[in-house]
Amino acid sequence: xxxxxxxxxxxxxxxxxxxxxxxxxxxxxxxxxxxxxxxxxxxxxxxxxxxxxxxxxxxxxxxxxxxxxxxxxxxxxxxxxxxxxxxxxxxxxxxxxxxxxxxxxxxxxxxxxxxxxxxxxxxxxxxxxxxxxxxxxxxxxxxxxxxxxxxxxxxxxxxxxxxxxxxxxxxxxxxxxxxxxxxxxxxxxxxxxxxxxxxxxxxxxxxxxxxxxxxxxxxxxxxxxxxxxxxxxxxxxxxxx
Amino acid sequence: xxxxxxxxxxxxxxxxxxxxxxxxxxxxxxxxxxxxxxxxxxxxxxxxxxxxxxxxxxxxxxxxxxxxxxxxxxxxxxxxxxxxxxxxxxxxxxxxxxxxxxxxxxxxxxxxxxxxxxxxxxxxxxxxxxxxxxxxxxxxxxxxxxxxxxxxxxxxxxxxxxxxxxxxxxxxxxxxxxxxxxxxxxxx
Numbered sequence: 001x002x003x004x005x006x007x008x009x010x011x012x013x014x015x016x017x018x019x020x021x022x023x024x025x026x027x028x029x030x031x032x033x034x035x036x037x038x039x040x041x042x043x044x045x046x047x048x049x050x051x052x053x054x055x056x057x058x059x060x061x062x063x064x065x066x067x068x069x070x071x072x073x074x075x076x077x078x079x080x081x082x083x084x085x086x087x088x089x090x091x092x093x094x095x096x097x098x099x100x101x102x103x104x105x106x107x108x109x110x111x112x113x114x115x116x117x118x119x120x121x122x123x124x125x126x127x128x129x130x131x132x133x134x135x136x137x138x139x140x141x142x143x144x145x146x147x148x149x150x151x152x153x154x155x156x157x158x159x160x161x162x163x164x165x166x167x168x169x170x171x172x173x174x175x176x177x178x179x180x181x182x183x184x185x186x187x188x189x190x191x192x193x194x195x196x197x198x199x200x201x202x203x204x205x206x207x208x209x210x211x212x213x214x215x216x217x218x219x220x221x222x223x224x225x226x227x228x229x230x231x232x233x234x235x236x237x238x239x240x241x
Numbered sequence: 242x243x244x245x246x247x248x249x250x251x252x253x254x255x256x257x258x259x260x261x262x263x264x265x266x267x268x269x270x271x272x273x274x275x276x277x278x279x280x281x282x283x284x285x286x287x288x289x290x291x292x293x294x295x296x297x298x299x300x301x302x303x304x305x306x307x308x309x310x311x312x313x314x315x316x317x318x319x320x321x322x323x324x325x326x327x328x329x330x331x332x333x334x335x336x337x338x339x340x341x342x343x344x345x346x347x348x349x350x351x352x353x354x355x356x357x358x359x360x361x362x363x364x365x366x367x368x369x370x371x372x373x374x375x376x377x378x379x380x381x382x383x384x385x386x387x388x389x390x391x392x393x394x395x396x397x398x399x400x401x402x403x404x405x406x407x408x409x410x411x412x413x414x415x416x417x418x419x420x421x422x423x424x425x426x427x428x429x
Contacts (some may be wrong), residue, residue: 011415015384016328017393042311048317049291049427050372050387051324053365056274057281059294064269066295071262071302128304130329154339177291178288200292 393422
């Protein structure tokens with residue numbers, strides 16, 4: 001599209017009302033054109049005013065809990081009586097009475113991403129756009145990246161990047177009632193670490209892991225806000241062979 | 242609509258970049274209500290709306306540098322993100338059934354607007370008035386795109402109009418609305 005053709009679409013783009021192909025072309029143009037960037041900033045302000053009329057609703061406490069859960073990976077104690085998950089992952093002997101030893105702060109993530117190469121940037125760009133198929137395809141070209149498949153009652157394909165970023169690229173996990181969620185667990189050094197709650201539909205969920213110590217990944221079904229220790233059976237699992 | 246004390250959003254952004262979790266908590270307290278409200282209005286589904294709100298705040302935390310105070314307010318940025326994610330969600334294949342259910346329960350177009358919602362605040366009233374002052378064809382196209390998540394091609398098909406006509410109506414309406422709100426001193 002020409003500059004003028006794109007200008008004609010800026011107001012529509014601010015309403016997220018253009019088609020996918022057009023959106024990509026417009027975004028690429030905006031990176032280079034100050035005039036169009038100024039114009040769309042104005043349209044976006046107008047659009048946000050339209051949206052700001054939406055009534056402010058009461059926000060449930062569980063939402064902040066979900067945000068916090070996704071922000072940090074908490075190493076959680078695994079109690080001796082939580083046998084179902086332990087049995088599911090098959091590494092029971094190494095999972096007893098561990099305490100919180102790590103909180104993965106996203107400041108670390110940012111520092112790692114800042115040093116990432118072009119491929120990583122492309123993967124991140126695709127992830128930010130919610131294009132998980134492209135993200136997985138680009139990730140396949142990143143040295144030492146890999147794709148693993150969790151199997152069980154459901155199945156999920158996860159891309160693991162060497163910088164410790166993981167994301168779900170495909171999933172056929174059964175749809176859950178509104179008060180339930182899937183939770184992802186990382187098995188590392190004999191510990192089970194909550195990697196956070198999976199978004200609805202699972203695909204596109206991201207998490208952090210330690211590439212040097214990853215031994216397995218497990219998905220369980222939990223109550224909506226997630227749990228500190230799991231009593232639920234593994235819905236899908238993968239282990240390093 | 243914004244009745245809270247002014248906030249130095251450049252400082253908030255820097256605190257987010259520095260990894261200050263309290264900055265995210267403050268932003269969440271200030272804006273989560275309207276973020277969730279907008280997501281709920283568009284998705285018409287509480288669970289999907291919470292998914293959107295969660296993602297918006299997590300993304301802010303992971304990529305705070307994408308918010309540029311020189312290009313708009315934080316509230317505007319968050320609402321833009323919320324709208325985009327909500328539209329993506331209701332357009333996605335996996336949400337097709339939810340969307341069909343949602344559309345089946347939608348009120349007629351003329352009732353989609355804000356008549357039953359926030360009108361007690363003066364700013365909300367002014368925005369509503371500015372929308373109502375638009376020619377009906379422009380207002381309808383904008384509301385169908387914004388609140389129902391339709392692309393301009395879908396709007397054209399639904400209205401039985403040419404795509405070019407709908408594009409022009411949205412463009413003209415947004416420009417007109419922006420001028421009216423700006424003249425009234427209303428900013429996000």
